[in-house]
Amino acid sequence: MGQPTHAFSDHEWWRSAVIYQVYVRSFADGDGDGTGDLAGVRSRLPYLAELGVDALWFNPWYRSPMKDGGYDVADYRAIDPAFGTLAEAEKLIDEARSLGIRTIIDIVPNHVSDQHPWFRAALAAGPGSPERDLFHFRPGRGAHGELPPNDWPSQFAGTTEPVWTRLPDGDWYLHLFTPEQPDLNWAHPAVRQEHEDILRFWFDRGVAGVRIDSAALLAKDPDLPDLATHPQPHPFVDRDELHDIYRSWRAVADSYGGVFVGEVWLPDAERFARYLRPDELHTAFNFSFLSCPWHPGRLRAAIDTTLAEHAPVGAPATWVLCNHDVTRTVTRYGREDTAFDFATKAFGTPSDPALGTRRARAAALLSLALPGSVYLYQGEELGLPEAEIPVERIQDPMYHRSGGADPGRDGCRVPLPWTAGMPYAGFGSRGEPWLPQPDDWPSYAADRQERDLDSMLTLYRRAIALRPRLGTGPLTWLPAPDGVLAFSRAGGAICAVNFSATPADLPAHSELLLSSGPLDGSGRLPQDTAVWLHA
Known part of the structure; x- marks a missing residue:
């Protein structure tokens, strides 16, 4: 069996780790109901150890109505029943650790599900109640309060839907994403205390790190002003108050030896670097490299800029080619326009799979050779292309909220092919997968690629095994x-x-x-x- 790239006793393992992103719903189905689960992940831990990764990053696995792929969390201390139980999660963390693989979980601090107990209590309590202070409830504008409290745009690309929803009692509540994801009020001490307690809950269960979703959005201008008239400082992006929050979080992580990776989309290099100061986040995702076209000058500039952004604070860069939100690398690199602009990649955009695969193989070696840590999205090591989902099977709210203008993200979330000769390519034994697999999915199956010395899987295994020879x-x-x-x-x-x-x-x-x-x-x-x- 393969060994992890770095010694497990290395407390700074995160500086040069290979981290594998697990989108549980689509990874492996252990109980045959068509949905991936923790039992499926546990059954595939030997595969991940053979791949040689240092850690697994799990997208949200908490109890959720799944209105936005689990990023609408109803209970941060419970595993969604579709995925398993808390006891299974604890076993998974322990079993992975026994193979030298750490676990990173996803925390979604900007918002909760509308089914979260706090929000349900706020709805029941009514206008002006202390329960509503945990969120952003406001009266509307206009003669009868019929207009939203401000002009803020939705954070879902391709949609112009409002970020406010009015209740029958007249109050409006803020949701930068879907109406089922009400934003928390991070100026409230109970919100801060709750999240620090959640961090301790999971560090106590052995997780090694936490990925922070939408990390630059938590703090809001308390006056909630119109963006058009108060563009700077931005009323809800990258506000200075955030840094005190993350310093408090860092103190919690340091007491456990845990690490943070932030989802921070910021064009300003100096502002970006602030999140990576020694007493804040350890690392942040590098979106300039992910979105860069297949072009030598542009890629070199992205690499240089990334390294320069991180140098002043001594933080390691992270390198990402794709994830659960973007077009898969093979498909993107096979298009005439290889840059990442998700909203413009309509259904049917031509792509040359042979060209895309050749470039994706080269990109794998490029990214794994760069100094820092690398994130590998599940199926990337199999060379999976983006799948086109029949319109009637699309589940992503991004597609529906944009009226079909945005193709959505389901195409990169199709359940993985494990065994070519099994039903549903070995993803599960009985139930049809929650998203349909393309007809050619068995040709990408892991068992077939394991026997092929020229396969994408073999390339990734060799590269990860050789990566320590590149040094740090x-x-x-x-x-x-x-x-x-x-x-x-x-x-x-x-x-x-x-x-x-x-x-x-x-x-x-x-x-x-x-x-x-x-x-x-x-x-x-x-x-x-x-x-x-x-x-």
Whole structure:
């Protein structure tokens, strides 16, 4: 069985870890009801150990009405019955740890489900009650309170729906996402105390870290002013009050040796770096790299910018090619426009799967060679493409709230193929999966790829196993022909990627460690191919 990339006693494992994102609902179905669950994950832990990952990041697994894929949490201390039980989660954390794999959970602090006890109590208590102070309830504007309290836009791309919902008693409540996700009032001490208690609850159960959803949205201007007339400082994005919240969280994490990764989308590098100061978050997701097109100059700029953003605070960069919210890498890189702009990728946008796969293989070696940690979304190691979901089967609220203008995110959430010859490609034994699998899904099955020395799975296994040889030192760019990116790492490792149509000579080296595809007949690097070398 494969071994994790880094020693488990290393307290700074997160600085260079390979972290595998598990979207439980689509990972593996242990009880055959068509929905992935913790039993399914536990059954596949040997596979994840063989892959060589250091940690698993789980999307929200809490009790939820699932109006937004579990990001509408009704109870942070209970596992959703569709996934299993709290006892099973504890077993999973322990079993993973025994294989050298840590567990990272997802916390959703901006909002809760409208079925959360706090919100139900607020509805029952009525206007002006202390229960409503935990949220953002306001009277409306207009002669009869018929207009929303302000002009804030929805955080769901592609929709212009209001972020306020009016109740029969006349009050409006704020929800930056769906009406089923009321925003919490983070100026209230009970909200802060509750979340610190939730962190302790899960650290007590052995989790190693926490990913923070929508980390820059929690704090709101108490006056809730119109965005049009008060654009700066922004009334609900990246407010200074957030940093006191995360300093308090960091104190909790430090008492357990836990780590944080924040979902922080900010264009300002200096503002972004503030979240990564030594007494705040440990890491944050790197969205500039994820959204970058397959272009050498743009990618180099994204890499340089990312490293420069992190350098002042000594935080490691994170590298991500895709996740549960974006178009899968193989499909995106096979399109004419390889940048990520989800709202413009309508159904039927052409993609060349062979081209996309070749580029995705090269991108895997590029991302795994960069200094910092790497997040790998489930199925990425299988080279899965984006699936087109029949309109009548789409469940993502992003699609429905946009009136179909946005294709939604279900295409990257289709249940995984494990065994080519089994029903539903081995995802589950009996029930039809909650999202339909494409007809060609068995061709991507893990069992088939395990036997193929040239498969995407084999490439990822080899790369993760070899990654320690690249070391943990900084990156140094090397001279290279136009259209080629080449850099070295301390210790003598070299990564080179050719984006141009002209085959390129390899940098001087003593050993070819790994290649994303075959070299040409003259031993040169073809287009859309990457290599790892040792000087």
